[in-house]
Structure formats: structure tokens, C-alpha cells
Amino acid sequence: MPPYVAGKPASADAFKLSSNENPYPPLPGVLEAAVTAAASMNRYPDMGNAALYAALAEAYDVPATDLAVATGSTGLIYGLLSAFCEPGDEVLYAWRSFEAYPIAVLAAGATSVQVPLLADGRHDLDAMAAAVGERTKVVLLCSPNNPTGPALTQAEVDGFLDRVPDDVLVVLDEAYIEFVRIDGPVDGVATYRGHSNVTILRTFSKAYGLAGFRVGYCIAPQPVAAALRAVTLPFGVNLVAQAAAVASLAARAELLERVDALVGERTRVLAGVRAAGWEVPDAQGNFVWFGFPDQPERIAAFVAAAEGLGIMVRPLGTDGVRVTIGEDEANDRLIRLAETFER
Incomplete structure (x- = not known):
């Protein structure tokens, strides 16, 4: 590995x-919230992440039962593959893409199926759809793609989903979604609302500038979110990180x-x-x-x-x-x- x-x-x-990393200092109020929370560092954090779930549910108008949090979007990727994959299952993704993908697949005991990017650094969604087979359990779509940069459009993702069986989990990794400026970008939240097999991953590490605190969140259909919460490390998102994330949402x-x-x-x-x-x-x-x-x-x-x-x-x-x-x-x-x- x-x-x-x-x-x-x-x-x-x-x-x-x-x-x-975001070069800017913490958003207004975020540092103060973190310092206040640090005064209780002798206590365990809220394992249920109640305040963070409530803030995320309000921000995206989704049920709290459709949420899961972990140590960055990377922690969520590891959790999802652990929850859904067994030895012999395949995880399909474009390559080159996020460096953690092949490591997380190996850690879950699954097999990577890497589909080369197009010459312009974009996902080859036609080739990816053709590569979906009986052993495919999860598909990872990175938009914008890290490290090459292009983002997927809603039309591209809709066309891809039409070709993927409903029992294959499609994960939209949107760690950099706040930076996207293209016509017709994929709307991850709307896509999750319309499909029982779509999960979106986002993070506070990039745009929000909380890379040092490691907070990622998933919005998914309730059974998927429940499975992810079941395998996620207890108390994984610490006390200070939770407070900083809630304050960051208030400073959007x-x-x-x-x-x-x-x-x-x-x-x-x-x-x-x-x-x-x-x-x-x-x-x-x-x-x-x-x-x-x-x-x-x-x-x-x-x-x-x-x-x-x-x-x-x-x-x-x-x-x-x-x-x-x-x-x-x-x-x-x-x-x-x-x-x-x-x-």
C-alpha cells in the first residue's frame, strides 16, 4: 500500500x-469560537455532532438524518468504502485524481478500476460508464478534479447517472465546489435529492480555511448516511473543530x-x-x-x-x-x- x-x-x-490551503486567516468569529471551545478540552466532544448537524441541515435544507461528518472528506471516503465494499468489489474512478482514492480502496480490501482522464484533464464519463460492471460497488467523481482542475456539468453527471445501475453508489467529491465558475455546474445537493444512489462529500478544509481542524461532511440518502455514521470513528471530529465549523457556516x-x-x-x-x-x-x-x-x-x-x-x-x-x-x-x-x- x-x-x-x-x-x-x-x-x-x-x-x-x-x-x-486557504491563505487567509480564520473567518470573523471562528477563532473566538475555537478558543472558547478549547477551554473545555478536558471533556469529550459531542459524539452526535448535534450542533454541527443542525447548522448543516439548516444551511442545505436537508434532514439531519441525511448527514455524516468525519475527519475531512478523506475520512468520509475511507468510511464509505469500508461500509460498502468487500474483497472482490470494484471502485471506479478517473485517474489521475485525488491521491487518497487508491489507498482508501486498498484499505477497504476492494479493487481499483482507474479510467484515464481525457487529454484536457476532464473525466472521460463515457469510458467510465462503459467500465461499470457486475463487481462495481462505488464510483467516485471528483469535481473539480484534484489535481487537474476541470469541473463536471449537471448535464454530464445526469447523462452518466442514466447509464449507471441504481445499486451502484455514486459519490460526488466536491471538496472545491465553492471555487467553481462554469456554466451549468453540477448541483450536488439537487442531484442527491433526485437519486437514491448519489452521495456528496464536502469539506471545511479548503474554502473555509479549517484544514488544520479536519472537518468533512457528507449529504446522502438516509440509509447511506446511517451506514457511514455506523463505521465512522467515534469522537472523530473534535470539540474545537465542531465549534469552528459551526461558526464558519455562520460567516458564509x-x-x-x-x-x-x-x-x-x-x-x-x-x-x-x-x-x-x-x-x-x-x-x-x-x-x-x-x-x-x-x-x-x-x-x-x-x-x-x-x-x-x-x-x-x-x-x-x-x-x-x-x-x-x-x-x-x-x-x-x-x-x-x-x-x-x-x-
């Missing part, structure tokens, strides 16, 4: 663009302002990178993908050049390098890297 590789930390004089207006600012920076970075001659996929998360398929030497050289400019980036196998949209100065350095690195 390959280990999960975290983004390389930054030194004091460098920017960390390797983990898709401020959150969206920050997301808009990051999207603006993303647009500026994409324009600069493409003006320098790079062909990069559509970026709908808070990151940009530089593909170097089967060119490990070029990947290593790009990473070294980035470090020379004071930015830490994320190489992923022999496929390419993902770079987070960060502080303005960090983004300036990324554009400079694109302009100076010999393609």
Missing part, C-alpha cells in the same frame, strides 16, 4: 503552495468574499501562465496543474525551480505538478516561474 504523501512544508522565507457571506478574491487571483495566474506559452487545463479549484506525463526529470526540475523562487509545489508521481493559488506575492512568483522555466 503506497503511503499518502502530504505537501512539502515551506521554510520561513518561502510560500507553501503544495497543499491547496465573508467566506464567499474571500473565495471570490481567490478566484480572481486564479484568473490572473491562468492568464499569466498561458501568456507564457503553457497549455494548462481549466482550473476550477484553488490550484493549477502543470502536466509532465512520464517526464520525472522535468517534474524534478520544475519543483527545484519553484523552490529557487521561494514557492513549494506538489509533484504527483510521474504525471505533473499541482500548484495552489496562494498569497498575491506567491502567485506573482508562480507566474515568474512559468515565464522563466524552459518548457
Whole structure:
């Protein structure tokens, strides 16, 4: 089983663009809520996550019975595959996609079926639908796709679901959903409402800036959510994390302002990178993908050049390098890297 590789930390004089973190400080009121909750650290957290479930249920107009929370969306992925897969079952997903997918599949004793992405970094939904077989138990759709960036449309997902049997669980991994700016984007909540086999995963780690607290949430039909809650680690979402997540939901207006600012920076970075001659996929998360398929030497050289400019980036196998949209100065350095690195 390959280990999960975290983004390389930054030194004091460098920017960390390797983990898709939000560069902004906590939202108004969130730090205060966390500090207040920390005063009760000698007590266990609410294992039922009642306050967080109530806030999520109100925010999305869904029953609390259709919710589950865990340590980030990664924890939810592990839980879902543990709940629904047995040895011999298959889990289907695009590749390259989120690095935790193949590890979680192995941990569940299931078998990965990886369908190559299209040349533009998008899911090949026709090939994925054709790959669904009798042993397929779960399909993972990552939108926007981490690390390449493109997002799925509602029409694409609807067409895919029409071709998938109802007894196959389709998981929409929407960790970066707040950053999407395309025509006709998939509406995960509406899709879950219309299908008994659709589950959506979201997180407070990215747009909400709670990466250090690890809070992910699932919205799913009640039997799926119940199964996920049954296998989730008790007390997995700690006391302080629950308080910070509830406070973050209350500060959603401020959150969206920050997301808009990051999207603006993303647009500026994409324009600069493409003006320098790079062909990069559509970026709908808070990151940009530089593909170097089967060119490990070029990947290593790009990473070294980035470090020379004071930015830490994320190489992923022999496929390419993902770079987070960060502080303005960090983004300036990324554009400079694109302009100076010999393609």
C-alpha cells in the first residue's frame, strides 16, 4: 500500500503552495469560537455532532438524518468504502485524481478500476460508464478534479447517472465546489435529492480555511448516511473543530468574499501562465496543474525551480505538478516561474 504523501512544508522565507490551503486567516468569529471551545478540552466532544448537524441541515435544507461528518472528506471516503465494499468489489474512478482514492480502496480490501482522464484533464464519463460492471460497488467523481482542475456539468453527471445501475453508489467529491465558475455546474445537493444512489462529500478544509481542524461532511440518502455514521470513528471530529465549523457556516457571506478574491487571483495566474506559452487545463479549484506525463526529470526540475523562487509545489508521481493559488506575492512568483522555466 503506497503511503499518502502530504505537501512539502515551506521554510520561513518561502510560500507553501503544495497543499491547496486557504491563505487567509480564520473567518470573523471562528477563532473566538475555537478558543472558547478549547477551554473545555478536558471533556469529550459531542459524539452526535448535534450542533454541527443542525447548522448543516439548516444551511442545505436537508434532514439531519441525511448527514455524516468525519475527519475531512478523506475520512468520509475511507468510511464509505469500508461500509460498502468487500474483497472482490470494484471502485471506479478517473485517474489521475485525488491521491487518497487508491489507498482508501486498498484499505477497504476492494479493487481499483482507474479510467484515464481525457487529454484536457476532464473525466472521460463515457469510458467510465462503459467500465461499470457486475463487481462495481462505488464510483467516485471528483469535481473539480484534484489535481487537474476541470469541473463536471449537471448535464454530464445526469447523462452518466442514466447509464449507471441504481445499486451502484455514486459519490460526488466536491471538496472545491465553492471555487467553481462554469456554466451549468453540477448541483450536488439537487442531484442527491433526485437519486437514491448519489452521495456528496464536502469539506471545511479548503474554502473555509479549517484544514488544520479536519472537518468533512457528507449529504446522502438516509440509509447511506446511517451506514457511514455506523463505521465512522467515534469522537472523530473534535470539540474545537465542531465549534469552528459551526461558526464558519455562520460567516458564509465573508467566506464567499474571500473565495471570490481567490478566484480572481486564479484568473490572473491562468492568464499569466498561458501568456507564457503553457497549455494548462481549466482550473476550477484553488490550484493549477502543470502536466509532465512520464517526464520525472522535468517534474524534478520544475519543483527545484519553484523552490529557487521561494514557492513549494506538489509533484504527483510521474504525471505533473499541482500548484495552489496562494498569497498575491506567491502567485506573482508562480507566474515568474512559468515565464522563466524552459518548457
